[in-house]
Amino acid sequence: MSEVLVLVDHVDGAVRKTTTELLTIARQFGEPSAVFVGSGFDAAKDTLAEFGAAKVYRIESADVSDHLVAPTAEALAQLVERTSPAAVLIASNAEGKEIAARLSIKTGSGLITDAVAVAADLTTTQSVFAGSYTVQAKVTTGTPIITVKPNSATPEAAPAAAADEAFEPTISDAARAAKITERKPREKTGRPDLTEAAIVVSGGRGTNGDFGPVEAFADALGAAVGASRAAVDAGWYPHANQVGQTGKTVSPQLYVANGISGAIQHRAGMQTSKTIVAVNKDEEAPIFELVDFGVVGDLFTVLPQATEAIEKS
Ligand code: FAD
Numbered sequence: 001m002s003e004v005l006v007l008v009d010h011v012d013g014a015v016r017k018t019t020t021e022l023l024t025i026a027r028q029f030g031e032p033s034a035v036f037v038g039s040g041f042d043a044a045k046d047t048l049a050e051f052g053a054a055k056v057y058r059i060e061s062a063d064v065s066d067h068l069v070a071p072t073a074e075a076l077a078q079l080v081e082r083t084s085p086a087a088v089l090i091a092s093n094a095e096g097k098e099i100a101a102r103l104s105i106k107t108g109s110g111l112i113t114d115a116v117a118v119a120a121d122l123t124t125t126q127s128v129f130a131g132s133y134t135v136q137a138k139v140t141t142g143t144p145i146i147t148v149k150p151n152s153a154t155p156e157a158a159p160a161a162a163a164d165e166a167f168e169p170t171i172s173d174a175a176r177a178a179k180i181t182e183r184k185p186r187e188k189t190g191r192p193d194l195t196e197a198a199i200v201v202s203g204g205r206g207t208n209g210d211f212g213p214v215e216a217f218a219d220a221l222g223a224a225v226g227a228s229r230a231a232v233d234a235g236w237y238p239h240a241n242q243v244g245q246t247g248k249t250v251s252p253q254l255y256v257a258n259g260i261s262g263a264i265q266h267r268a269g270m271q272t273s274k275t276i277v278a279v280n281k282d283e284e285a286p287i288f289e290l291v292d293f294g295v296v297g298d299l300f301t302v303l304p305q306a307t308e309a310i311e312k313s
Helices: 017-026 041-050 069-083 094-107 212-221 229-233 299-312
Strands: 003-007 031-037 055-059 087-091 111-118 124-128 133-137 145-148 163-166 199-203 224-227 254-258 275-280 293-296
Touching: 003 017, 003 069, 017 031, 017 041, 017 087, 017 145, 031 041, 031 069, 041 055, 055 069, 069 094, 087 094, 094 111, 094 145, 199 212, 212 224, 212 254, 212 299, 224 229, 275 299
Parallel strands: 003 031, 003 087, 031 055, 055 163, 087 145, 111 145, 199 224, 199 254, 254 275, 275 293
Antiparallel strands: 111 124, 124 133
8 A cells, every 4th residue: 555645743742633634534545654843753653643644754853843844845855755655745834835835846746735625536625716616636747745724624543553763864955044043932822723623713803903702702612712804904813813715724613703794705714614603793794694693793792791601501
């Protein structure tokens, strides 16, 4: 059975859910081999084994981990040459997409970005024009390199050995030109990661810059906080929390949109949520076309009441 290389997305060995999704997808068309760059492998090993990584290529060289994406692309290109994998799967985030693009050039292979599904015959599905159309495509040249959006698959455990092998790639001077000089950990909010949360509570322009009620409601539910682009552009919430076409894609069990009109670019990032609730004072707001439950009302009245009710229950 061919190997399928899966680039592990992790923070100090804490494997992100996107990687367990990629391992699950990879098992459809080969034997997953995880590629782990940086330190913290001991913390990651059990998760990689649980979700089916038969092998793990461990790249600990500072020539790779202390630099931006170019050395990772070179290391992957060398692994592609050595293993002739059925495909390379990478998480669809800014870093992952840049690595994938560089890898595609280096290996002369076709690249598909932002897949939302990958079938057993490696046909991918992409959602384009803010979710208005779906497109199916397949790589016909070289090794298929595919970046997959978070929440495109449900991670399924399938225990495997995760037998690790130290891999020492040869990294060019050019790839080492950009070096990481400092890492600033993201401010800890105690809330779950936006793309991995089971519940997301978002605020838009209707918050008028006061995210207090949105955050309190999110905390009562143990949810992540999201924001519309209008709220982000106004400087009310960080871009890292933006949901939508030019932000993150979320697909939680429950999405609660507060003071968000439901523009197509916002929908593009949340419309696959399992249950959608909106609080909006305008009963004509387009978001109500999409919701499972809608509350026509002022979020500054509705959210504190809802928060209190949840905290009492
Ligand atoms: P508005 O559209 O102004 O809506 C505010 C809503 O709040 C209204 O429906 C109003 O009735 C309601 N409201 C006001 N006060 C209250 C209150 N007190 N209580 C309850 N409801 C209240 N947008 C994104 O979100 N994500 C993206 O990634 C994104 N990418 C884009 C990419 C491009 C190329 C372009 C052109 C646009 C993009 N946008 C994106 C912007 C998008 O088109 C909308 O402008 C934006 O989503 C609007 O944000 P909003 O719903 O918060 O604001």
